[in-house]
Amino acid sequence: MEEPPAMRHGAKMDHPATRAEALARLEAFLPRAGRLYAANRNFDEGPGRRTHVSGLSPAIRRRLLCEEEVARAALNAHGFAAAEKFLLEVCWRSYWRGWLEARPLAWQRYCADVARLNEELARAPSLGAAYSAAISGQTGIDCFDFWARELAETGYLHNHARMSFASIWIFTLKLPWQLGADFFYRHLLDACPASNTLGWRWVAGLQTAGKTYLASADTIRRTSCGRFRVDAPLAREAPPLPPEAPIHPAGLPALPEADPDAPSGLFLHTEDLSAETMVFPAPVRAIAGPDRIDGDPADLKRAYANASLDDGIVRAATHFAAEASRLPVDTLPEAVTQWAARHGFRQVLTPCAPVGPVADRLALMGVALARAGIRLVPVRRAWDSAAWPHATRGFFQFKGRIPALLAGGGAG
Ligand SMILES: Cc1cc2nc3c(=O)[nH]c(=O)nc-3n(C[C@H](O)[C@H](O)[C@H](O)COP(=O)(O)OP(=O)(O)OC[C@H]3O[C@@H](n4cnc5c(N)ncnc54)[C@H](O)[C@@H]3O)c2cc1C
Structure with a gap:
């Protein structure tokens, strides 16, 4: 299966790969993390031009910066009301991680599905051809093809592009969501077992039972600031995938006590x-x-x-x-x-x-x-210990805990 070679056309790494760079990026973004973020975050001006989102996800993913310090910086700069939208987005990540930590079966099942589907790709020529066209950006759907190349060349996609890409993958191209999540996982600089797997499951209607995300041409034209025409027809409905066997929370794993005196x-x-x-x-x-x-x-x-x-x-x-x-x-x-x-x-x-x-x-x-x-x-960091036990139900319930989380102790 041929993917577009990364770093063609001189694509470069546009995301902070050191803590010093990440702190500088955070500092530069902070003035836009308040009401401007709430108003504009869904608009994607395209690679090299983005000003509405922070581009910090690869740094946060590897914890060059921790969610807590990013959230506190935004809170200090704007106060809760103005920074709320940005705080909620940062905390989505903590929520997804806590949710998956208590339900490792969702990750194990996904990994087993990817292995099985990769074998199937070799055996089923029509699936193989459709998959190849999707990952090499040759489907004829202008936005989708652009995003497939952008992902391979830069390792990043805007959140709205991720949602629309996943929706088109599942409901228009009718490809298995797990293969799309795997394509993302191999390329995204911020690839995260929790945010990626659960983001795809959310679009597919597996995460919030029965609730799917349907990409529409109008929304894509608007949120891409008119960069795409989206002439090719997109699916008009997004029926939830067949329900899977339930994934019950197994609880957070207990950690061993350290000996404070041991070398x-x-x-x-x-x-x-x-x-x-x-x-x-x-x-x-x-x-x-x-x-x-x-x-x-x-x-x-x-x-x-x-x-x-x-x-x-x-x-x-x-x-x-x-x-x-x-x-x-x-x-x-x-x-x-x-x-x-x-x-x-x-x-x-x-x-x-x-x-x-x-x-x-x-x-x-x-x-x-x-x-x-x-x-x-x-x-375990204090932030994770405080946040994860509350990721038991939907994000709506978790959201209510965020002020208390931010009022809690310091980093660590
Ligand atoms: C199908 C799909 C797959 C995704 N896969 C990943 C992934 O592998 N890794 C990842 O970090 N995010 C993932 N996301 C979430 C989101 O798209 C990215 O975190 C966001 O686009 C990163 O860009 P940014 O740093 O400019 O975000 P900003 O808008 O500046 O947000 C600030 C920070 O908040 C966090 N954040 C923002 N939105 C979300 C969200 N919806 N879910 C979780 N955290 C969020 C990120 O850490 C981000 O850096 C996925 C979303 C979808 C729909």
């Missing part, structure tokens, strides 16, 4: 790269992280993740005045175990990784460490 190392990963804004339960003596990311992302996403990982590890080493080691990603469980044993650590602290591939790798690392008598102790 400890800190293992960093791409789920949280601002260790200096966290509170760790024991003194950090040395730091380790993978030498690079693994998996099969698009080149631009890989480059972004590696750059942010480098930045996060260098900052942590400076902050804790500790030696930082980069360990081979292919043999991480063994390499971390040897590193911890060499330093005489009885526990390795690590920022909590929510449901997703990093959490799966940490689980394997925990097993290898345990064999050597060393504990892996994930540490």
